[in-house]
Amino acid sequence: MSAPDLSSLTIAVLGGTGPQGRGLARRFAAAGLDVVLGSRDAQRAQDTAATLADVGRVRGASNADAATAADIVLVVVPWDGHAELLESLKGELEGKVVVDCVNPLGFDKQGPYALRVEEGSATQQAAAILTGSRVVGAFHNVSAVLLEDPAVERIETDVLVLGDDREATDLVQALADVVPGMRGMYGGRLRNAHQVEALTANLIAINRRYKAHAGVRVTDV
């Protein structure tokens, strides 16, 4: 089976003005893909896109316009407002591959912890709202610091891709594979997305203990 061809596809990153969204956009643009950053504020998205102009093809737009323009739409918004944003873009996202990258986490004086999500996970919440889209979960555990650092040439991590739609998970695995060092790997069904999202709390705890930018590799694959 040959890997899906991504070269003709446009990738939207909703919430693309935050560190994680900017970082992912940087890496996809550096790999030669066409990227549209989305934000509630189109001007802000355009300003952020301008900072990535020397990396590759990155433009900015409103979240709705970015969703409309793209073939694959990454959702990289804060957990607060996740459901609301997706409900507002249900039409624009119809029929598209939507990649939820959101980690529902809380923080208190003891550090990070996973929030309980009624639908089970952010990814399952997205799937429950976007009934006409092909929802996949991925890119949960990738360090924004590393993604955003131009001096970091390789992101040595596996991206666990969660989903029930094989064609969609294969496509998103191929998307992860365009980033040097990164490897897309099927990670289980949508119902097993919660623990991958929540594991980010552990990685943050590890980062604090070991002064690191921890990522995950799966061994023996």
Add this chain to the structure above:
Amino acid sequence: MSAPDLSSLTIAVLGGTGPQGRGLARRFAAAGLDVVLGSRDAQRAQDTAATLADVGRVRGASNADAATAADIVLVVVPWDGHAELLESLKGELEGKVVVDCVNPLGFDKQGPYALRVEEGSATQQAAAILTGSRVVGAFHNVSAVLLEDPAVERIETDVLVLGDDREATDLVQALADVVPGMRGMYGGRLRNAHQVEALTANLIAINRRYKAHAGVRVTDV
């Protein structure tokens, strides 16, 4: 800070007659540690211990006698009966480091999935029951197949150690470190144990897709 010295300690493995328990016992014994396998049926534990006699110092006992004999007690029993066993051994486990290794998982025709646990995780359930013990979670994501295979000399995986008691997590990290290839790593507080337990469902899904015995490595640490 020097690593804790484990050479004078006895390690109990409750539920030590199952694949995971046998495999861990094999690896600790091979590293020169004193190991007691525990089982509901002492004779069965002794029979299993006899199969490991050429590996190192492994003996069998009832779960209660194994708990009494040991300094560090690993709990490797099936999720069904987890609470019941720990309640029955509350006295024997008083003051000891108890390492919960249990993954509350269900299986159906779509494969593995994480069960919801009222206390949040098996490890937190153990801590709620064993209020006089020092409860840590660890060894959740280690392949029993690899542990049990005498031809596998190195177990290339990181063991995430969850806990709120630094001395206890340091000790359990050192215990993981005795196995060649294995690295004990602090993985967060008890309240972040659920996702590490549940991640085993993803690893099983990965094993099925990729015909592997998947483990986890944390990068940049």
